[in-house]
Amino acid sequence: MKDTTTSSQLVVPRLTISPDLPAVTQEMLRTAKPLELRDPDPAGSGSVWRFLAAPLRRDTLIVCAGAVAFYNGAGPNSPINDLLWPAVGIGATWLVLMTSVPAAGHLATRNRLRRIQEVREQYVLDADLVPAAGQLLARADHAVAAVRRSKVHRDDHLDRQRNDVVLPAKVWDIAEMLRSYSRVERSTPTTATGDEARPVLDAHQAVLQTALEGIERRVTALETYAEQTAQADLRYTELLQIQQISATGSELLELLARSVSDDLAVTEIDGLTTQAATVADAFKTALAQARDSAHALTAPTAA
Known part of the structure; x- marks a missing residue:
């Protein structure tokens, strides 16, 4: 499992909406009062x-x-x-x-x-979740937000159109499972009332914990994708900077040619070109890793 030390500081999303709802209904839910969402009577x-x-x-x-x-x-x-x-x-x-x-x-x-x-079952409130479930949803939401803020996503190096469809669906699946987990946990006694009930309760809690760990694996996959995206983003930023520097190569070549020999000038420019190629290769590698993580999100998940 991932280290969740820092994730405990994350804010649980107040409202998570199924992406299958019409846009007008989603907007209605976002503008509704908290009491209306909790008790729409x-x-x-x-x-x-x-x-x-x-x-x-x-x-x-x-x-x-x-x-x-x-x-x-x-x-x-x-x-x-x-x-x-x-x-x-x-x-x-x-x-x-x-x-x-x-x-x-x-x-x-x-x-x-x-x-x-x-549509009450088509949205999840933070109040619907127990603390452990809320933190998992916060981690998933944080990871997806990081991906969608990245330059490689905005500039469509990570199949932006696909991300805009798949990522909200993944967060909704996680939110829906966490709500079900929370309902079961809240209805589960914390202590057994006798020797006969103890093994039954222990088995029930073990299955519940296994279910939570399975959901956490989905969250971890999203976080891995976000990490790979951050690496690709860093390389992409470096590549853009190198390209910006290299764009002045012809002027630099002329300047060097005036002050030193042509051979030295060409060597300097070739060095810049090699650096740009190295960064470009690093960006391609990081981007490929991010894409592999994205494909892993849609791979069948073991029960």
Whole structure:
């Protein structure tokens, strides 16, 4: 196994989403409130009728009753009566807005919670995982992020299109297995209640540990790929720098030719070319190792 001393400092991803979900659903999950993700219960949001009845509060009824009494107290020829129907129209509009706007917002929230509830098994929260499982997911997420930040990935030396599909799928597989592991571990007693239960519990915990080690091997494969990618990235950076230096070779050759013999100038330039070739070969080797690690990710995993 890998040394996980530094991985204990990693932050467990708050939310890991299945890449198979539509992009609009993924965005909805990313913008949802933590409580909505933990407990997506549409019934808990209350009935829409309480919003429809919102304008029928005591203070509203008092104002309406006062207005009616005020208009009734005015004489039949009072200019106040000319304002009656405009005031009624304004009041009716106000009542409609007070009713429809909150009700529409409530319905939208309830529909969103219903959709979140439907896809609850398609995302993993940090709260779903026990500490050991959370750290494994953090290691996997950290390794994939390192690969996708690398220059060789961005410049498509590692089959960027394939990585963008395979790596999220690998992290999701690991997250899903770790959630299942966490559910079993949380339901497993920590101590046996008697001699008969002890061997059963020991066997159960041994199988559980074996399952966790199997998941860790997947995480280790991702970390190996990230390490190989980092090596390729280093060689790639060196190669780019050597190429940048070598780009001025013709000017340097002319400068040297003016100050020393042509033979010495050619020797100096040949030395630069040899160094560039050496770095290029090192980059190709590192890139090949990274690609081998990438192919190992999709190789069948032993049970």
